[in-house]
Amino acid sequence: MREIILIPILFPILGGLGLSLSKVMENNRAIRQIYVMAVLTIELALIFLFMQQKGSGCQVFQLVDRIPVFFQIDEISMLFSGLIAVIWWLSGLFALEYMKHEGHERSYFVFYLIAEGVLTGVSYAGNLVTLYLCFECMTLLTMPLVLHARTKQAVRAARKYMFYSIFGASTSLGGIFILAMYAPSIVFRAGGVFTTETFGQHPKLYLWVAGLMIVGFCGKAGMFPLHGWLPTAHPQAPAPASAVMSGIITKMGVLTSIRVAFYIFGADFLRGTWVQALWMILAVLTIFMGSMMAYKEPSMKRRFAYSTVSQVSYILLGLSSMTIEGMTGGILHIVFHAVSKTALFLMSGSVIYYTGKKKVRELDGIGKQMSAVIICYTIASAALVGIPPLSGFVSKEFLAHGAMEAGIPVLGAIAPVVLLASAILTAGYLFPITIHGYFPEKEEDPFEKIRIDRKMLLPLVILGVSAVILGICPGKLIVFAEQISEMLL
Numbered sequence: 001m002r003e004i005i006l007i008p009i010l011f012p013i014l015g016g017l018g019l020s021l022s023k024v025m026e027n028n029r030a031i032r033q034i035y036v037m038a039v040l041t042i043e044l045a046l047i048f049l050f051m052q053q054k055g056s057g058c059q060v061f062q063l064v065d066r067i068p069v070f071f072q073i074d075e076i077s078m079l080f081s082g083l084i085a086v087i088w089w090l091s092g093l094f095a096l097e098y099m100k101h102e103g104h105e106r107s108y109f110v111f112y113l114i115a116e117g118v119l120t121g122v123s124y125a126g127n128l129v130t131l132y133l134c135f136e137c138m139t140l141l142t143m144p145l146v147l148h149a150r151t152k153q154a155v156r157a158a159r160k161y162m163f164y165s166i167f168g169a170s171t172s173l174g175g176i177f178i179l180a181m182y183a184p185s186i187v188f189r190a191g192g193v194f195t196t197e198t199f200g201q202h203p204k205l206y207l208w209v210a211g212l213m214i215v216g217f218c219g220k221a222g223m224f225p226l227h228g229w230l231p232t233a234h235p236q237a238p239a240p241a242s243a244v245m246s247g248i249i250t251k252m253g254v255l256t257s258i259r260v261a262f263y264i265f266g267a268d269f270l271r272g273t274w275v276q277a278l279w280m281i282l283a284v285l286t287i288f289m290g291s292m293m294a295y296k297e298p299s300m301k302r303r304f305a306y307s308t309v310s311q312v313s314y315i316l317l318g319l320s321s322m323t324i325e326g327m328t329g330g331i332l333h334i335v336f337h338a339v340s341k342t343a344l345f346l347m348s349g350s351v352i353y354y355t356g357k358k359k360v361r362e363l364d365g366i367g368k369q370m371s372a373v374i375i376c377y378t379i380a381s382a383a384l385v386g387i388p389p390l391s392g393f394v395s396k397e398f399l400a401h402g403a404m405e406a407g408i409p410v411l412g413a414i415a416p417v418v419l420l421a422s423a424i425l426t427a428g429y430l431f432p433i434t435i436h437g438y439f440p441e442k443e444e445d446p447f448e449k450i451r452i453d454r455k456m457l458l459p460l461v462i463l464g465v466s467a468v469i470l471g472i473c474p475g476k477l478i479v480f481a482e483q484i485s486e487m488l489l
Helices: 002-021 029-053 075-102 105-124 128-146 152-182 196-201 203-218 229-236 239-265 274-296 300-321 324-355 371-385 391-405 411-438 454-472 475-488
Strands: 057-064 067-072
Touching: 002 029, 002 057, 002 067, 002 105, 029 075, 029 105, 067 105, 067 128, 075 105, 075 239, 075 324, 075 454, 075 475, 105 128, 105 239, 128 152, 128 239, 152 203, 152 229, 152 239, 203 239, 203 274, 229 239, 229 300, 239 300, 239 324, 239 475, 274 300, 274 411, 300 324, 300 391, 300 411, 324 371, 324 391, 324 454, 324 475, 371 391, 371 411, 371 454, 391 411, 391 454
Parallel strands: none
Antiparallel strands: 057 067
């Protein structure tokens, strides 16, 4: 009964299809909300239940003789699927109230549920072809979240999102074709599938393939030069959709780069090559560029989007260092960034829902109106900056050490400096919202307190508390991240 590992993939997809076909839930909001949260809660339970199936695999069907559509559960699957389920549940709870503001509620939740199943499929993919198929389905099924407002701006944003995503994935598809012909296997194996003999037959070809695939897939992670979709798509998408796009969907670029670099080629073959150097250079460049653009951006959601461009490349820097410390920091930052950035976008959604304000300069006094929301925002911001004892400090310490240990001339010295500069810039573009929120420049009239709906406030509180707990008690997560790093290296 290996097919049971398909249940966490199929369940939310079927749940979304059921919602689209039900006439009862078309007009009855209360029943629809109960249904959506029931699907999300059961999926959350299924994901953690199926973590006990680690090592299980299931071949769905055979495309050609050597290429099956194949799913399996391993450590990376557990990490990403668990993170998807938690963030999807929290953002889904927030969206129950928020989507009254956006309209077209049923269509939003239909694609929201189906997308969770496809993302779980990306996490469970057992070979390159399965990964690519699920990756492209993810793009197609998350595009409606960007298009949700159905305005001209939303159409342009969705078109740009599709172009960047498909271009990056198509670049990687060329590499998959070559590997299908020459590689010993395209089934994922920790440490890579190549041996010294097979790699030595076409070394230049394999390095070019590795470079193209890593850069192509990292476009979904917002790495330069394929980062342009993020600041365009986020302002058009509903806030809870922006939260999962930033917290989770960008991590699918991270996941695919891990699979390509460490499960197909292997760190031993890439370490010290121009592919590793290019990966590190692009990551460092994106960290600094994203921070600078966020610092200059007046729009709240675009500022957070540029922040994501920068922060996700922290993860890529750690992975590209190919050291135990760097990769441990990168894996930790996958979790820490998802928690903090989801909180930031949900905060923006709360502000937009209750006040309609979208520009940073309009938020004077917002802390006096929405105190609990801004406290959670401030905690998440401090975590992203890396202020101890919050979670971001832990991952950034590992990342700085890992970059210095990578052994790449000049980059080993530049990377920690860029990380420090980025942290300062992060404080510079996040904390003014808190400062002016509680100490407005003009306080002519008393600020009226806003009562926040519990469905919107609870996810923010959980995320804020998580940012604190993960920083104070990171022990088990550090051990898990170190185990994965050692396994891959």
